[in-house]
Amino acid sequence: MKLKDFLAGVLTGVAAGFIVNEAIDRVNPNVAADSVLNTIKVAFKSEGPIDGSWIVMKTEPYKNNVITMNVYRGGISRIKDGELEQFEFTADAKTGTIVELVKI
Known part of the structure; x- marks a missing residue:
């Protein structure tokens, strides 16, 4: 596996985690x-x-x-x-x- 592919996967995971966290906060802002x-x-x-x-x-x-x-x-x-x-x-x-x- 190339370092470039690995970093792309890590960045995609971080971005997805951030988006999911924001979506959860909007659903339940309490x-x-x-x-x-x-x-x-x-x-x-x-x-x-x-x-x-x-x-x-x-x-x-x-x-x-x-x-x-x-x-x-x-x-x-x-x-x-x-x-x-x-x-x-x-x-x-x-x-x-x-x-x-x-x-x-």
């Missing part, structure tokens, strides 16, 4: 739900230990006045000053940004 939950957990851990957390892996539509977006819903709990605190959150599925955090 941030992974696990990533969103981990980001929230890191923020809460800075104030103390976490007791539990959850997130719904499927997005759902969310409307806040005139803004409509797909979101993940989840929750987190912790013990602070001997008291159980529970929060529910709503996060934008495209960016992972928290759009609502409610203490329950």
Whole structure:
């Protein structure tokens, strides 16, 4: 096999991989739900230990006045000053940004 043929094959493989990766990103532009939950957990851990957390892996539509977006819903709990605190959150599925955090 000639070096020229080998390099042509490698470059073709790299180009095909790049194209497939871009196509997948366009089909599912959402941030992974696990990533969103981990980001929230890191923020809460800075104030103390976490007791539990959850997130719904499927997005759902969310409307806040005139803004409509797909979101993940989840929750987190912790013990602070001997008291159980529970929060529910709503996060934008495209960016992972928290759009609502409610203490329950």
